[in-house]
Amino acid sequence: MNNACLVFEEVVFRYPDTRGPALQGLSATIPKGSRTAVLGHNGSGKSTLFLHAVGILRPQQGVVWKDGARISYASKDLASLRRSVGLVFQDPEQQLILNTPLEDVSFGLRGSGMAEPKIKLRCREVLERLNLTELGDKPIHQLSLGQKKRTALAGVMAMEPELILLDEPTAYLDPVSETLLLDALEDIHTRNGTTLVMATHDMNLAYRWADWIIVLDQGICKASGRPEDLFASRDMIQSIGLGLPLLADVWQSLPPELISGQKAPRTADEFKVALSALLTSIERRGNTVTRF
Ligand SMILES: Nc1ncnc2c1ncn2[C@@H]1O[C@H](COP(=O)(O)OP(=O)(O)O)[C@@H](O)[C@H]1O
Ligand SMILES: [Mg+2]
Structure with missing residues (x-):
């Protein structure tokens, strides 16, 4: 492939x-x-x-x-x-x-031989992108699980x-x-x-x-x-x-003649659009919905 x-x-x-x-x-x-x-x-x-x-x-x-x-x-x-x-x-x-998100993220970059000013810049960008700016100097053991997971991702993302x-x-x-x-x-x-x-x-x-x-x-x-x-x-x-994902389950429980040939919606917003199009097409044909 x-x-x-x-x-x-x-x-x-x-x-x-x-x-x-x-x-x-x-x-x-x-x-x-x-x-x-x-x-x-x-x-x-x-x-x-x-x-x-x-x-x-x-x-x-x-x-x-x-x-x-x-x-x-x-x-x-x-x-x-x-x-x-x-x-x-x-x-x-x-x-x-x-010990801290800032130290942890810069550690990997330093290991890759990047110059200090560039390391500072990259760390700042990545911490900001992960909403960790305020926590850069906080001891990692004081972070919540979500913050730790984002710090781990920051360390990986920083290496691009x-x-x-x-x-x-x-x-x-x-x-x-x-x-x-x-x-x-x-x-x-x-x-x-x-x-x-x-x-x-x-x-x-x-x-x-x-x-x-x-x-x-x-x-x-x-x-x-x-x-x-x-x-x-x-x-x-x-x-x-x-x-089965909830949206796939609900979509597949609609009458097959209604959904055949239609792309299955994968988000709530796509689902609302698809459902509204189905209802419009039913109305246009002068039918009413008798079962779902
Ligand atoms: N370090 C390990 N030593 C021995 N067996 C392991 C080790 N890590 C995983 N296994 C076994 O290998 C199989 C696959 O595990 P794993 O890859 O962790 O699955 P998953 O991430 O889908 O839960 C399991 O039977 C697990 O018990
Ligand atoms: Mg696993």
């Missing part, structure tokens, strides 16, 4: 001293410039997949391709891979090593990677923190064309946010595709015990 950013080809990986492999021949593609959601139950292999994307784990069988080339595990190549692929861990404690992987970034966040984080992602996606990959359990979020979806089940990729196509297959989603 020409526009693939990352390709996993029949990747097998087993952690030491465990019974079954965590990835058992997983093949999947992350399109360049996409917003990809990786869905799957706990233990389905999402985090293991992410660790392969940054070369922290290496396939025992199979290959990971980045921009059409096999990932090389030589240490200088790994350093360059990690400049272009950033991973935001699920637990910010795993990522944040210094072309691909950012986020492991369950919205888990346990309140709606305000979730919105702040998603807005910051939207911002870098539009400004820099950064490819974003998010592991999540939140079907509603995946449906409205992603333009590509990968479904993992027991270490394999069970399905992938555009959200409106993938969730149109109610049986597949339910067969692996995942829920």
Whole structure:
């Protein structure tokens, strides 16, 4: 695939001293410039997949391709891979090593050899973009989970990677923190064309946010595709015990003759527009709605 950013080809990986492999021949593609959601139950292999994307784990069988080339595990190549692929861990404690957001974000930049004035500027921009300006000098252990998660993202964003992987970034966040984080992602996606990959359990979020979806089940990729196509297959989603997004569920419960050929709406606003168009077309035909 020409526009693939990352390709996993029949990747097998087993952690030491465990019974079954965590990835058992997983093949999947992350399109360049996409917003990809990786869905799957706990233990389905999402985090293991992410660790392969940054070369922290290496396939025992199979290959990971980045921009059409096999990932090389030589240490200088790994350093360059990690400049272009950033991973935001699920637990910010795993990522944040210094005392304050400002120190933590500048640490990575300093490691990349950037000059001090540029580091200051970049830090200021990134902290502002993530609504952390006021908290730059606050001890990290005093931050809320949402603030810690945004600080971890700030550290990754500051390096301006072309691909950012986020492991369950919205888990346990309140709606305000979730919105702040998603807005910051939207911002870098539009400004820099950064490819974003998010592991999540939140079907509603995946449906409205992603333009590509990968479904993992027991270490394999069970399905992938555009959200409106993938969730149109109610049986597949339910067969692996995942829920249908609310909007997909409601849309699909409308009479098929009404919605056939229409693009399924993925946000509340799209849904309102689609519903109003349906009602208008019914009225125009002189019919009344008898059942939904
Ligand atoms: N460090 C580890 N050591 C041993 N087994 C692990 C380790 N990390 C994950 N696993 C196992 O690998 C499988 C996939 O886990 P993981 O990639 O964390 O899934 P997910 O992120 O989808 O919850 C699970 O069976 C899990 O128990
Ligand atoms: Mg995980």
